[in-house]
Amino acid sequence: MSTHEVASAPVAEHHTSTGLDNTKLAMWAFLGSECLFFGSFITTYLLYRNRVLDGPTPHEIYDIPFTSVSSFILLMSSLTMVLALAAIQRGDHKTMRVWLACTALLGMAFIGGQVYEFTTFVEEGLKISTSVFGSSFFVLTGFHGAHVTVGIFMLLALVGMSMSGRLGDRHEGARKVELIGLYWHFVDIVWIVIFTVIYLIPTN
Amino acid sequence: MATAAYPTRRGFFTRPRSTTGKWSWFFTVDHKKIGIMYCVTAFIFFIVGGLEALAIRSQLAQPNGEILNAEVYNQFFTMHGLTMIFLVVMPMGVGLMNYLVPLLIGARDVAFPRLNAFSYWVFLFGGIFLYSSFFLGGAPDGGWFGYAPLNETLPGHGMTFYALGLQILGVASLAGAVNFIITIINMRAPGMTLLRMPVFVWMTLVTAFLLLFAMPIIAVALFELMFDRAFQATFFDPTQGGDPLLWQHLFWLFGHPEVYIMILPAMGIVSDVLPTFSGKPIFGYNAIVFAGAAIGFMGWGVWAHHMFTTGLGPVANSAFALSTMFIAVPTGVKIFNWIGTMWGGSLRFTTPMLFSIGFIAMFIIGGLSGVTHSIAPHDAQQQDTYYVVAHFHYVLFGGAIFGLFSGFYYWWPKAFGKLLSEKLGKVHFWLMFLGFNLTFGPFHVLGLNGMPRRIYTYVEGMGWDFMNLLSTIGAFVIALSALVFIANVVITRRRGEEAGADPWDARTLEWSTTSPPPEYNFEEIPIVRHRDDFWHRKYIETPEGEPARVLAGGAVATHEHEAGHGIHMPSPSYFPIVAATGLPLLGYGVIYFNSTGKALLVLGALVTMMGLFGWVLEPGAEERV
């Protein structure tokens, strides 16, 4: 029938209307949504940062040099992520695994820093229940930490898949690494915003 | 085709193979089955929410009613609202999108079939989770918008269930939104350009974007509430410096886009039904599409019209009053488009057409009372009276629900191969239409006479008795109409008229395949050359401008037995339902945050992780028997 010419691309093939990969577009859409998620938490924080009751104020409690170091560590993890992607694009699984593991390790170092920071704050008298400043600080940075943690799991999953040969060939592997990479870079960028807005902009 | 009723398991990461039998529903990734499950589940919740409404109306039928006490009344109106919004209108819309979008754009499935199944199960479990609160010490009772600080001072677990239940439902919506956006952007048949897409697909796209950006905002508000209620945070506690208005801003910044999330799918349905039964293409396609997109954008700039009485100040009030009046403009454009579509057409008053026309009429009334709200000083009188209740029922019930029923009658023959009875359908329509106006029309008067919203009883002598009685009678007429619909479904399932592929002489691609469509939708992916492509296969225009039937045009390919060879559809999967199971467990874990609760949290996290691991590691497809 002339009106129905054949174009039966099976679903499994990556044949899309825009030529862009479905999963990558989906990740972009999801990250768009995440912008509003963090945006709303940051707004809450900005509204509340001066409301400390009897508890510590932001500039009494923040240890900016310490957090700068852990921020630097997280930024470096974006670099290693890029190197991992470059490696798999060359088809070099082994180097990719090394860089992915480095990325995960840097992420863990960052989380370690956050755990340390949270415990010191609690010892110094800032808890989630101390003031709305405390509530908004812990919940915002806590959710960011949770995002990093999820990212670490995904990075480790990639390493595991590569070792057991489930990552697929060079193209398929690069697609997956790029996807997780998008997420990882996003979480880094959000941290830059958080770091600037929370730690660097002075409060009164 | 597969015949086994039970999935065969041959190792942990294999996929189930059967696509028939009752087990196949649990593991299916077929958008059509998922769409049906969404609609059926939402319809069951519609009955539950309707029963709550009947209880409310019985209590208010006369002054000093004694059917519900204040406590139960609060739970009932809150759960009624939450049910109708999150468990009925939204999922019914999503159900139709699921069933239809791939068919309408000439695709074999959505972009992420397993994510789609996951959305459904999360929605179902979220709904059950919310309702389990009735048995665990009391349901949410702070109103559907759960204003602070009441939302944290209310005793019991009710509002914690609210915070977590809506959070879970939000996950389902977000997953669905991503899926539909990518499906529409990326899975269109060759030639199906954006401006050839049926209006319903466009409205789905706008709705999906609204969901994508609105759900994270309510998620933040709900997380903050959860931390307040369960973990000693003080976000909304004014005694600790918390700001209750923050809740209102976050809530309505989600809440107003949410009302468009509910109405746009219905507008899409109507825009596809009217042309079919008017024998004309939609009037002003571009205008209607752009008006939909404009609503999608402007919907973000009007939220504070819900907060006129909170003291935002005259500048903010004026600004939001103006933006609210402006948003009525694209809405009005659509109404003119619909009327223009019917104008001079050869109208066929079938049941879906009646519901569509009912939609337009009722939506105009609701839209106009909305415009009266937008006048800030006016709204100061109306806020928290029954007048507002009248407004949002005219847009939500008279609008969204009428539109959805129009869609059900219209696409029923496509999904089940049999037509619903027109006679019963018309009885259903007229009963519902009369009952609806009898119930909600009097609310305008009651509200203007000062009857406040959310009171569980009133004394005689306020001048409210008669209107309240009328309204309660109307509510039972609506209930009767719902019974007629159920009877229609039951009767026609047994002896309905066979529909054939194209019972309505319709215009869009879904009618070019069999009813019900095969699992893979289209034998061959259609090539699209026109808007309303299927119509153009059936008709050409004569020199006089009259449509003339093309011989054998639009015939449906039906070589049933050898059909579907060489088409690979994704296999069913165990893991969406597994991953979804973890979420309510996490919810209970937070609510009972003692040692059992902590165990539940760990368990929930493990189940979800297991589900996701299986999801990633299972093979892409299994050979079919």
Ligand code: HEM
């Ligand atoms: C012409 C378009 C519309 C306008 C101008 C409009 C305007 C308004 C205004 C100003 C209010 C606040 C009233 C108050 O709280 O005092 C309101 C409430 C409400 N509207 Fe609309 N609206 C429109 C369309 C819709 C649609 C399409 C829906 C849903 C499908 C909807 C659902 C609601 C709901 C549920 C409320 C009640 C919120 C509450 O509980 O306070 N509206 N509307």
Ligand SMILES: [Cu+2]
């Ligand atoms: Cu609104």
